Amino acid sequence: MTNNALVKLQDVTQKYQTGKKEFVAVSGVNLTVSEGEYVALLGPSGCGKSTLLRIITGLQKPSEGNVLYRDRPVVGVNPYATIVFQTFALFPWLTVQQNVEVALKARGLSADERTRRSLELIDRVGLDGFETAYPRELSGGMRQKVGFARAMAVEPELLCLDEPFSALDVLSAESLRGELLELWINGGIPTKAILMVTHNIEEAVFMADRVVVMDKDPGRVVADVIVDLPHPRQHKSPRFVNIVDQVYAILAGQTQPEYVEVGTAPGEPGRTRALPDIAIGDLIGVLERLLKMPDHTADIFRLAEELRVDSDYLLRLTEAAELLGFATLAQGDITLTPLGETFAEARILTRKEIFATRIRRLPLFKWLLRMLEATDTHRLERNVILAALQLDFPPEEAERQLDLIIEWGRYSELLEYDDSSGMIFQGADVAAGSQV
Ligand code: ADP
Ligand code: MG
Numbered sequence: 001m002t003n004n005a006l007v008k009l010q011d012v013t014q015k016y017q018t019g020k021k022e023f024v025a026v027s028g029v030n031l032t033v034s035e036g037e038y039v040a041l042l043g044p045s046g047c048g049k050s051t052l053l054r055i056i057t058g059l060q061k062p063s064e065g066n067v068l069y070r071d072r073p074v075v076g077v078n079p080y081a082t083i084v085f086q087t088f089a090l091f092p093w094l095t096v097q098q099n100v101e102v103a104l105k106a107r108g109l110s111a112d113e114r115t116r117r118s119l120e121l122i123d124r125v126g127l128d129g130f131e132t133a134y135p136r137e138l139s140g141g142m143r144q145k146v147g148f149a150r151a152m153a154v155e156p157e158l159l160c161l162d163e164p165f166s167a168l169d170v171l172s173a174e175s176l177r178g179e180l181l182e183l184w185i186n187g188g189i190p191t192k193a194i195l196m197v198t199h200n201i202e203e204a205v206f207m208a209d210r211v212v213v214m215d216k217d218p219g220r221v222v223a224d225v226i227v228d229l230p231h232p233r234q235h236k237s238p239r240f241v242n243i244v245d246q247v248y249a250i251l252a253g254q255t256q257p258e259y260v261e262v263g264t265a266p267g268e269p270g271r272t273r274a275l276p277d278i279a280i281g282d283l284i285g286v287l288e289r290l291l292k293m294p295d296h297t298a299d300i301f302r303l304a305e306e307l308r309v310d311s312d313y314l315l316r317l318t319e320a321a322e323l324l325g326f327a328t329l330a331q332g333d334i335t336l337t338p339l340g341e342t343f344a345e346a347r348i349l350t351r352k353e354i355f356a357t358r359i360r361r362l363p364l365f366k367w368l369l370r371m372l373e374a375t376d377t378h379r380l381e382r383n384v385i386l387a388a389l390q391l392d393f394p395p396e397e398a399e400r401q402l403d404l405i406i407e408w409g410r411y412s413e414l415l416e417y418d419d420s421s422g423m424i425f426q427g428a429d430v431a432a433g434s435q436v
Helices: 049-056 096-105 111-124 140-153 170-185 201-207 238-252 258-262 280-291 300-307 311-323 338-345 348-360 363-374 382-389 395-412 428-432
Strands: 005-018 021-034 038-042 064-069 081-084 158-162 193-198 210-215 220-226 297-299 327-330 333-336 379-381 415-418 423-426
Touching: 005 049, 005 193, 021 049, 021 193, 021 220, 038 049, 038 201, 049 081, 049 158, 049 193, 081 140, 096 111, 096 140, 111 140, 140 170, 170 201, 193 201, 201 238, 201 348, 210 238, 220 238, 238 338, 238 348, 280 297, 280 300, 280 311, 280 333, 280 338, 280 395, 297 300, 300 311, 300 333, 311 327, 333 338, 338 348, 348 363, 348 395, 363 379, 363 382, 363 395, 363 423, 379 382, 382 395, 382 423, 395 415
Parallel strands: 038 193, 038 210, 081 158, 158 193
Antiparallel strands: 005 021, 005 064, 210 220, 297 333, 327 333, 379 423, 415 423
16 A cells, blocks of 8 residues: 555654644544545545645645655655635636636646547536536536536546545535546546545445544544445445444444443343433533533533523533534533534534434434334334333333434434324435435
8 A cells, every 4th residue: 555655744843833832733644545546535624625725736835744656755745736625716717628728837737638528528517518527517516516626627646536425415416426436437437546624424435445533623634434335325225224234333433332322222131211301402501501611621510501401401411422423421521522513513404414424323213213113104003102111111211212212303304193083104315225
């Protein structure tokens, strides 16, 4: 792996001057990306992901450490690496074709050659027929394809992508991911390696061969997880889910073994861990409050006073936060984990995705999803589930647990519930098997 290394960061530290203070954005990062690798860089916002991409592409020189490209120090802009940004940085006054050709101009190709190459690239990213369109006529997904075509026009050995799908709607993101993977896997692009920044965990595991996990304060690498799954990857396959969970656990700073933490399913030997009786809106309120606290930490009882909830309820909220890996408790303090931070900062759809991945691993949800999967119509009557829960919980508690399961399941879109018929359904996403 070292002999075909493209980029190597050695003990890279980046400090920024903010006013009179010096701020360490990235500290002691070692990272190698080799030929043939698709590497995802994952971590909470502010952990220095974009900073590392700028350093790798030579747009910025680190305060300390070495940046090597094919074992030679990078001086000035790195001609072998290109970045595609999440915002579609196109020239609005140029057509699709012109936007791609611009990138080729700098390479000193003849006009004919530029035209030939750009038409070919536009075709390859699936924009055939849109050569003369202007960016404003295109959807977000199509504009991002122009961005890809333009980045690929210079045939970079290392393609750096900075959250390339995060500004797209769910469907465009999904299809563009598939198209990029296809180009990459089938050798449709001359690129030798891809380094993609994302904060979507499933996206990272879906696309990359390695997921490098960062944490912040200061920004640093905390784990390097190999994803040795063949393409096309199945979001629901046990090995996929396993790796996703592993990455979540790293971000959640999970310390207890899984069975202690989440309990067992109804009907299985061992304790069925009840869901804490809380409203999701209140949980979000607590996490958002913590996000504003110094060190993302608060004293639990002071927090109860501040949020004007009784301390019993706050304890249930903190239990839920801990169960989901959003916070840790120690000595009467509650602290957000990097995952909790990511959740609190995220927008609604990402929050739902994170929530879904977290509750999928809880035995109560695994058990219910398995039962739904086993029925022809993927639906079950409320009373059937209630009866099953009553084997593990007293009647009143079983009722409460079912209500919580439905509320959490609905929020995460893993479940749907029709109040009038009392029917519980698999969520549409689960049924379609698409979760990114
Ligand atoms: P990420 O891409 O992971 O969200 P960034 O690399 O953008 O993180 O930023 C890392 C940290 O460095 C953040 O706290 C950010 O505010 C800070 N930062 C980034 N660029 C500068 C800059 N030019 N001057 C001062 N601080 C910066
Ligand atoms: Mg960034």
